[in-house]
Amino acid sequence: MKLGVHISGAGRIYETLERAQELGCNTMQIFSRSPQRWRERSLSHEDIEEFKARKSETGINPVFIHIAYLINLASPDRRLYRASINAYVEDILEAQKLKAEYIVTHMGSHKNTSENAGLKRLTEALNIILEKTYKADVGILLENTAGSGSWLGYKFEHQQRVIAGLTNKKRIGLCLDTAHAYLAGYDIATAQGLEAMLEEIDKTAGLGLVKLIHLNDAKGKLGSRHDRHEHIGKGRIGLTGMKRIINHPKLRDAAFILETPKDSEKSDAMNLNTVRKLRKE
Numbered sequence: 045m046k047l048g049v050h051i052s053g054a055g056r057i058y059e060t061l062e063r064a065q066e067l068g069c070n071t072m073q074i075f076s077r078s079p080q081r082w083r084e085r086s087l088s089h090e091d092i093e094e095f096k097a098r099k100s101e102t103g104i105n106p107v108f109i110h111i112a113y114l115i116n117l118a119s120p121d122r123r124l125y126r127a128s129i130n131a132y133v134e135d136i137l138e139a140q141k142l143k144a145e146y147i148v149t150h151m152g153s154h155k156n157t158s159e160n161a162g163l164k165r166l167t168e169a170l171n172i173i174l175e176k177t178y179k180a181d182v183g184i185l186l187e188n189t190a191g192s193g194s195w196l197g198y199k200f201e202h203q204q205r206v207i208a209g210l211t212n213k214k215r216i217g218l219c220l221d222t223a224h225a226y227l228a229g230y231d232i233a234t235a236q237g238l239e240a241m242l243e244e245i246d247k248t249a250g251l252g253l254v255k256l257i258h259l260n261d262a263k264g265k266l267g268s269r270h271d272r273h274e275h276i277g278k279g280r281i282g283l284t285g286m287k288r289i290i291n292h293p294k295l296r297d298a299a300f301i302l303e304t305p306k307d308s309e310k311s312d313a314m315n316l317n318t319v320r321k322l323r324k325e
């Protein structure tokens with residue numbers, strides 16, 4: 045099983061690999077830059093070389109790089125839209141240097157324009173990005189959202205429509221966030237609800253595109269659209285629901301990354317342990 049957590053980016057970038065290894069992870073996710081700033085980090089040649097060396101030493105693979113929250117590829121504000129595209133291109137080129145396998149990104153917010161207009165802007169942005177980084181082989185994973193505010197991607201038809209508009213689909217995949225799905229109204233706490241969602245993904249964007257599962261329990265009510273994550277088994281999806289997701293034959297081969305709360309130093313170890321116990325080898 046490929047299992048890891050979102051690792052804090054404090055310190056040198058290569059130290060994230062050690063932190064992941066200490067937790068017994070064989071995959072991990074990090075932020076591309078400080079999540080709330082445009083440019084926090086420009087990696088030195090030494091940092092990049094050290095990261096690559098430690099990545100192959102530790103065998104941590106794939107590495108997922110989560111795009112900063114301020115990047116909005118669906119923004120109606122031209123300045124922010126352009127800045128987002130440029131930052132995204134920088135992040136892909138940096139991921140390529142680090143030999144990270146995937147970039148993970150939310151679908152952006154249309155900011156009270158319309159879903160159609162937002163999806164169109166997002167599709168155009170991705171086409172520009174794919175073209176500007178055509179030499180890179182970093183995969184781009186579109187993540188589903190809880191659907192609060194004007195966020196796109198709370199139903200899989202959105203991902204389907206964006207992918208359909210891409211001139212080059214080779215590098216595109218999906219990230220399935222279980223908490224976001226539940227909060228967006230998919231009742232994946234039940235066997236029936238989980239099957240219905242998987243069927244919907246398969247009929248729209250395609251289940252084969254799911255490379256990553258953000259395995260998070262949900263704090264809020266079903267369909268509340270309020271994006272709050274909870275420890276594995278302690279939220280509304282619960283232990284039984286989580287067990288079903290982790291062992292589902294259609295999901296087993298994806299990588300699982302936890303983005304669960306880190307309210308104590310032991311939180312990550314505790315959640316990882318819960319998942320390992322739930323997984324039937």
Ligand SMILES: [Zn+2]
Nearest residue numbers: 187221258303
């Ligand atoms: Zn997520």
